Structure formats: structure tokens, C-alpha cells
Amino acid sequence: xxxxxxxxxxxxxSPTCRKxxxxxxxxxxxxxxxxxxxxxxxxxxxxxxxxxRASRPGGSGSGGSDRGLSMTRRVFLGALGxxxxxxxxxxxxxxxSLASAAESQRTNTATLHAKRGTIYxxxxxxxxxSVECETVYANPQAVTxxxxxxxxxxxxxxxxxxxxxxxxxxxxxxxxxxxxxDQEVADELSAAxxxxxxxxxxxxSDTKRVYPYGTxxxxxxxxxxxxxxxxxxLELYYDDVLTGTDGEMILETGVDGTPIAGGVSQVxxxxxxxxxxxxxxxxxxxxxxxxxxxxxxxxxAESGSVMVTDPRTGEILAACSTPMPDFSNLxxxxxxxxxLVTDAYEPGSVFKVITTSIGLELGLYTPDTVxxxxxxxxxxxxxxxxxxxxxxxxxDMSVTYMLVHSSNxxxxxxxxxxxxxxRFSEGVERFGIGxxxxxxxxxxxxxxxxxxDEYDGATAGxxxxxxxxxxxxxxxxxxxxxxxxxxVPTTPHFLVYRGEEEVEWPVGEQVxxxxxxxxxxxxxxxxxxxxxxxxxxxxxxxxxxxxxxxxQASAEGGYQANHYTSSLCGFANADSPDVLVYAGLNGTxxxxxxxxxxxxxRVAEQAVSIMGVSPSSRAE
Numbered sequence: 314x315x316x317x318x319x320x321x322x323x324x325x326x327s328p329t330c331r332k333x334x335x336x337x338x339x340x341x342x343x344x345x346x347x348x349x350x351x352x353x354x355x356x357x358x359x360x361x362x363x364x365x366r367a368s369r370p371g372g373s374g375s376g377g378s379d380r381g382l383s384m385t386r387r388v389f390l391g392a393l394g395x396x397x398x399x400x401x402x403x404x405x406x407x408x409x410s411l412a413s414a415a416e417s418q419r420t421n422t423a424t425l426h427a428k429r430g431t432i433y434x435x436x437x438x439x440x441x442x443s444v445e446c447e448t449v450y451a452n453p454q455a456v457t458x459x460x461x462x463x464x465x466x467x468x469x470x471x472x473x474x475x476x477x478x479x480x481x482x483x484x485x486x487x488x489x490x491x492x493x494x495d496q497e498v499a500d501e502l503s504a505a506x507x508x509x510x511x512x513x514x515x516x517x518s519d520t521k522r523v524y525p526y527g528t529x530x531x532x533x534x535x536x537x538x539x540x541x542x543x544x545x546x547l548e549l550y551y552d553d554v555l556t557g558t559d560g561e562m563i564l565e566t567g568v569d570g571t572p573i574a575g576g577v578s579q580v581x582x583x584x585x586x587x588x589x590x591x592x593x594x595x596x597x598x599x600x601x602x603x604x605x606x607x608x609x610x611x612x613x614a615e616s617g618s619v620m621v622t623d624p625r626t627g628e629i630l631a632a633c634s635t636p637m638p639d640f641s642n643l644x645x646x647x648x649x650x651x652x653l654v655t656d657a658y659e660p661g662s663v664f665k666v667i668t669t670s671i672g673l674e675l676g677l678y679t680p681d682t683v684x685x686x687x688x689x690x691x692x693x694x695x696x697x698x699x700x701x702x703x704x705x706x707x708x709d710m711s712v713t714y715m716l717v718h719s720s721n722x723x724x725x726x727x728x729x730x731x732x733x734x735x736r737f738s739e740g741v742e743r744f745g746i747g748x749x750x751x752x753x754x755x756x757x758x759x760x761x762x763x764x765x766d767e768y769d770g771a772t773a774g775x776x777x778x779x780x781x782x783x784x785x786x787x788x789x790x791x792x793x794x795x796x797x798x799x800x801v802p803t804t805p806h807f808l809v810y811r812g813e814e815e816v817e818w819p820v821g822e823q824v825x826x827x828x829x830x831x832x833x834x835x836x837x838x839x840x841x842x843x844x845x846x847x848x849x850x851x852x853x854x855x856x857x858x859x860x861x862x863x864x865q866a867s868a869e870g871g872y873q874a875n876h877y878t879s880s881l882c883g884f885a886n887a888d889s890p891d892v893l894v895y896a897g898l899n900g901t902x903x904x905x906x907x908x909x910x911x912x913x914x915r916v917a918e919q920a921v922s923i924m925g926v927s928p929s930s931r932a933e
Contacts, residue, residue: 423450427557428520429541430586432534432548434595435630435809440534441548443520447499449490453483456513465509466490469502481513490514492539493521517562522548528640529599532633532651533591533754533807536640545638545649547591547807550755554811557586590810592628597621597923601631604915608898609635612908615900618653618786619912620805621920624794624884624893627803627818629752630924653790654752657760657783658878658899661863662719662845664779667792669716669724670833671740672732674825680713680836684731690722692729693771697721697778700862700904713836717844719860721778728777737773738765743824744792745802751819752787752805760784779863786880789861790895793882796833797857797890800825838887848910849881851917855929857890858883858913860905861897879905881913885921886929892920 432441449470456462463477470491480488494502499516506514522537535546543552560583601619609617618634634652636645643649650656672678688705689696698705699720715723728737741747747762761783763772775781787805795802802821809816825833837857840846845860861880864872880897884890896913920926 423517423562425560425562425580425583426519426541427559427583428585429522429537429557430555430588432555433588433590434530434598435590435592435628436594437590438595439525440530440591440595441522441524444496444523446496446519446521447494448492448517448519449494449499449502449514450517451481451488451490451514452486453481453488453513454486456481456511458511461509462506462511462514465502465505465511466514469498469505470494493519526595526599528637529602530593530595531638531640532649533593533598535649536638546754547589550753551589551808555586555589558584560584587812588810589808591807592623592630592809593632593807594630594923597920598631598633600919600923601916602633602637604912604919605633605896606635606637608908608912612898612901612903614898614908616652617898617912618651618895619897619916620653620787620790620895621916622790622794622805622893624797624803624890627791627794627805628809629805629807630892630920650756651754652899653786653895653897654754655756655758655785656899657758657785659780659783659863659865660786660789661779661861661878661880661905662721663789663793663859663861663863663880663882664776664782665716665719665724666796666833666837666859667741667744667746668728668732668737668777669712669836670744670796670825670829671737672712672727673832674740674829675732675736677731678712678727680832681711683709683711684715684723684726686710686715686720686723686726688722690725690774692725692774693769695771697725697774713839716836716859717839719840719845724777725774729774734768734773735765737776738768741776743822744795745821745824746784746788746792747782748788750787750791750805753807757787758785760788779861783866786878786895786897789880789882790893793859793884793895794893795821795824796830796837797884797893798830799823799827800830834887837883841883845906846881846883846910846913848906849883849913849917851885851914851921853928853932854917854921854926855886855888855931856883856917857885857887860910862904865900875902877901877904879903879907879909881905881909883913883917885917885926886931888929888931891926892917892924894920 429443431439431443434440451462453459459478459481462481463474466472466477467474477490480490503516522541524531524534531546533546535548535550536544537548538544541556543549543555548555560581563579601621605617605619608614616635619631620629621631622629632651632653634650636648638648673680685707686709687707689698691697699722710720710723712727715727728734732740741762747760749757749759763782772781791802791805794805800823802824804818804820806818834857837859838855840860841850841856841858846856846858849858850856858881861878861882863878863880865876865878867873878897878899879901880895882893882895884893894913894917896909896916898908898912901908
């Protein structure tokens with residue numbers, strides 16, 4: 314059966330037979346010759362559709378060629394700009410921080426603590442040292458059994474399980490568990506963890522400060538905190554010398570933060586601190602601490618102090634004040650103070666050595682010059698008398714007698730009528746009274762000493778016997794040291810060697826001549842032989858010294874009743890001194906001849922023995 318075929322119209326002819334005229338001519342074209350009306354209609358419809366497409370943004374032709382292309386270009390360029398800016402921001406601005414963040418996710422940094430310098434006494438005994446220990450840390454993400462780990466930490470390190478559990482379950486990859494753990498304890502903990510197959514706890518080599526002599530010398534040496542920084546004493550004063558430079562170790566870690574065994578690590582080595590040798594003798598230091606602690610209790614004083622020096626160099630052989638610190642239970646921070654350095658007191662009659670030396674240096678009198686001294690002598694608006702003297706009859710006294718028997722009216726007379734306020738003030742300043750000594754201990758105070766333009770009617774006469782001024786007793790030690798050292802003051806100090814370098818300490822200008830110093834020393838010998846210092850004499854040795862009983866001012870005005878700073882400062886042997894000793898009580902009801910002279914005698918006896926001072930042929 315034949316198929317019925319439908320005739321093809323011109324509109325259904327093949328497209329290859331059609332020609333599209335360019336729409337850019339923007340003129341309506343008539344149908345070309347030789348074409349039927351149907352063909353012309355078909356072409357017109359096609360062109361109409363093309364014009365619609367051309368009018369769209371980005372199209373071509375009428376309505377689309379300029380505006381459409383421009384908008385497309387703008388959109389494209391805008392998008393390109395945003396992408397470029399973002400790339401620049403990521404590479405130049407965020408790049409380093411992003412790289413750092415990525416690096417931190419695959420590394421852990423641990424501090425390598427520098428070994429702190431060792432402190433030795435003058436004989437090479439170790440007073441403070443840093444020993445190897447371990448710091449325990451953990452990666453909570455690698456701890457599979459927090460409870461089991463916490464149990465072992467409690468067993469070996471002590472503490473509460475809940476505290477360890479809090480650390481071991483933190484959302485981090487690094488926590489400190491315990492710092493500065495004894496090496497033996499750390500080794501035992503490590504073995505226990507391995508045996509129990511518990512993971513996530515690690516150990517880092519560290520150092521910690523130990524003091525082989527315990528609390529002996531603790532006030533002078535000081536202590537360091539948990540971060541290894543000096544907090545008191547010489548540990549604080551020389552912290553920058555003792556402290557080295559910490560290093561660091563950067564460990565490569567896995568995704569969970571666990572250090573990779575054999576992984577890449579970067580180590581910056583720590584630089585250890587500098588060793589110090591100080592001047593104290595630990596044996597003498599220990600004895601002095603025992604003596605002053607017992608004496609404060611025995612004489613019912615508020616506190617007490619001892620200092621032993623070599624007056625020729627200023628080296629401090631022993632120094633302590635009560636109360637002394639216990640760093641395991643530091644409830645009284647005042648125990649960190651070396652009161653001879655940090656606290657100021659009215660010195661009392663020890664100051665008379667300075668007073669008499671000033672007049673001798675000026676040539677105003679000799680030790681044998683005699684003055685008629687009233688039983689009571691007016692100073693400002695008040696009268697000065699000697700303790701226990703109710704007979705106010707004038708008495709002829711030589712300058713030596715005045716010093717030996719410690720007469721207050723006599724000293725006031727010397728200053729007010731012989732020396733004069735101006736020359737006295739100049740002499741006090743030359744001796745360094747009211748000025749820092751430069752001792753290498755934290756917290757030194759200069760005290761309160763009036764300058765000449767601040768004097769009132771009572772100042773000079775009162776200062777003559779050690780009142781109307783308040784100073785740390787290390788200034789008395791320095792002044793007595795000048796007399797012992799032919800009139801040349803030295804700087805009281807602890808440090809002798811920094812590493813292998815011997816430290817040179819400044820020497821002051823000569824305050825009195827050698828002749829004056831020798832004359833003053835001879836008068837001070839008589840104080841120890843027949844005066845107020847007799848009880849401090851050590852058999853076989855030739856001491857020169859002076860006692861002092863200084864009243865202490867009251868907060869309400871005037872002076873506190875039966876509240877003294879009692880002291881004795883002296884040196885031996887007088888002709889060529891090797892040791893100088895200061896012993897004093899603060900807040901005691903007793904005068905020096907009833908208390909401090911006995912402390913002095915005990916300390917001096919130990920000092921000459923331990924320091925190997927030979928007996929004197931002049932000893933009487």
C-alpha cells in the first residue's frame with residue numbers, strides 16, 4: 314500500500330536554502346526577488362526573533378550591542394576584582410596568621426628553662442643551686458583513661474583527683490600537670506604509667522632551686538618563685554645575673570596533638586645564669602642566727618640584728634635579723650627584711666663615736682681635754698641628764714671619760730659649745746649618715762637626718778648623743794668601719810665574685826685622718842676595758858667599741874617609756890682589725906650594758922674563732 318505524502322511548503326524547506334540579512338544594517342529589507350510571499354514572511358519572523366535576543370543584556374544588534382556588552386563586562390570585571398582582592402588578602406594579610414594557625418595545630422612549644430646560677434659562700438660551700446627535675450604535662454586528647462591517669466597522679470604527686478580530672482578532660486592538646494617534680498618522683502610516675510599502659514602524659518626536663526643549708530642564711534640569700542624569678546634577698550638583687558636565657562623546643566605533633574616520635578623538632582638551647590660567690594661564712598652565719606634568735610626571746614625584745622664584717626674591705630661575713638623567714642610557710646613577709654638595712658632607728662650612744670671624731674678631726678680638743686659638764690644640760694627647751702644620775706652637780710670630764718662613761722650632757726655640750734652646728738652637720742654628712750651605703754641588698758633606706766637648714770634649737774645637741782635622727786644601723790657599721798680602716802669608709806657588701814670576675818667595690822673619701830682614727834680607736838678600747846662595753850670583751854683579744862641605748866619615738870609624740878634600741882658595735886684587734894661586730898636589740902626594756910653587750914660577746918667569740926683571728930698581745 315502506497316504512503317500518502319504531504320507536499321512540502323516553502324516554509325518547511327531546509328535552512329540551508331535561507332539567507333539571513335545582517336541586523337546591524339538596522340533597515341527593514343524587502344523580500345528578495347525570486348522568493349514567494351511565504352518565504353519573505355518566514356525571514357521576517359526569524360529576524361524578529363533575532364532582534365529580541367539582540368536586545369537582551371550582552372546581546373548584539375539593536376538595543377543590545379553597547380549597553381548589554383558593557384554591563385556584562387562590568388559584572389565580569391567586578392567579580393574578577395573581588396576574587397583578586399580576596400586572594401591578595403589571603404596571601405598578604407591573612408596568610409601569615411593562617412600559616413601560623415596551621416603550624417600551631419601541628420606543633421607544641423615547650424620552654425627549656427635555663428639553669429640559674431649557683432651561689433657559694435666565701436669558702437666555696439654551695440648555698441643555692443639549681444638541680445635537674447621534671448615538669449609533667451599532658452595532652453588531654455591522647456589520654457584514653459582520665460580516671461586511671463588521675464589516680465596515679467594523686468598517688469605519686471599528691472593533690473586532689475578532681476583537679477587532675479579537670480586538667481585531663483580539657484578541650485586542648487597541652488596542659489601543665491605539675492612543674493618542678495623531683496627527678497626520683499618523676500621516674501616512678503613514668504614507670505607506673507608505662508606499667509598501667511596509660512597514655513597522654515609526658516615529661517620535660519626542668520630545673521628547680523634548692524638550698525643545701527636549709528634556712529641558714531635564707532634571709533640574705535632569699536628565694537625564687539615557681540617561675541624561677543628571685544623574690545627576696547640576693548636572689549632578687551642579683552636576679553638579672555643569676556637568671557639565664559630560657560630556650561624552647563618546638564615538637565611536631567600528629568592530628569590529635571600527640572608528639573610524633575622521631576618527628577621534626579626545633580631546639581633553641583637555654584643559656585645558663587652566672588654563678589656568684591658571696592662574702593658570708595655559712596658556719597658563722599648559722600651561729601649568729603642561733604644566738605640572736607635565742608637572745609630576742611631571752612631579753613623579751615621585739616627583734617634583734619647581728620652583722621659581722623671585715624672593716625678593711627666591707628665584706629659582710631654574717632648578717633641576720635629576727636624574725637627569720639621560713640619559706641615553706643611564709644606568713645610574715647617582714648621576715649624577708651634585713652632590719653639593719655631596711656629599718657631605721659634612733660641609734661643612741663653608738664653615735665658618740667662620730668661626735669667625738671668630728672671634734673678630734675677639727676683639732677678642737679684632745680682625748681685629755683677637760684670640760685666642766687653640768688649634771689643636766691639644756692638642749693632646746695629640755696634638759697638632758699645621764700641615766701640614773703639624780704645629782705646635778707657639775708663634773709670635770711675629759712673627752713675620753715665622756716665617751717667611756719657615755720655622758721649625754723657632755724656630748725651635747727661638745728656639739729653646742731665647742732664644735733658648733735655647722736661643723737657638726739658637715740662632719741655627720743662626711744661620715745655618710747643619712748645616705749645610702751650602697752649595700753647590695755634590696756630595700757635599703759637612707760633614714761631621716763636633718764640638714765643644717767632644717768636644724769632647730771634642739772637638733773644639734775640631741776644628735777650629739779644619737780637622738781633626733783633615725784637611721785638603719787648599717788650606717789653605724791659603715792662609720793665604725795671607717796674608724797677601724799684608718800678613716801676610710803668602705804661599702805658594706807655581699808658579692809665577691811661574679812662568675813670568675815672579682816668585683817671591685819667603691820671606697821669612700823677619707824672622712825678622718827689615720828691619726829684621728831687611731832686616737833678614736835684608743836678611746837673606744839677604754840670603753841671595752843672599763844666602760845659600758847666591759848661585758849662584751851673576749852678573752853685574749855683587743856676590742857674597741859661603743860654601746861648605745863637609743864630611745865624610740867612614739868607615734869603620739871615624745872618617746873616611748875622603756876622601749877629602746879640597745880646595741881654594741883666594735884672591732885678587733887684594735888690595732889689592725891680583722892672583724893667588726895654589731896649586735897643589737899629593738900624594742901627591749903633593757904639598756905645595752907644589760908643585754909646587747911652579752912650578745913656581742915657571744916657573737917664576737919665565735920667570729921674571731923671561725924674567721925681565724927689571732928689573739929692580741931695587747932689584750933688585758
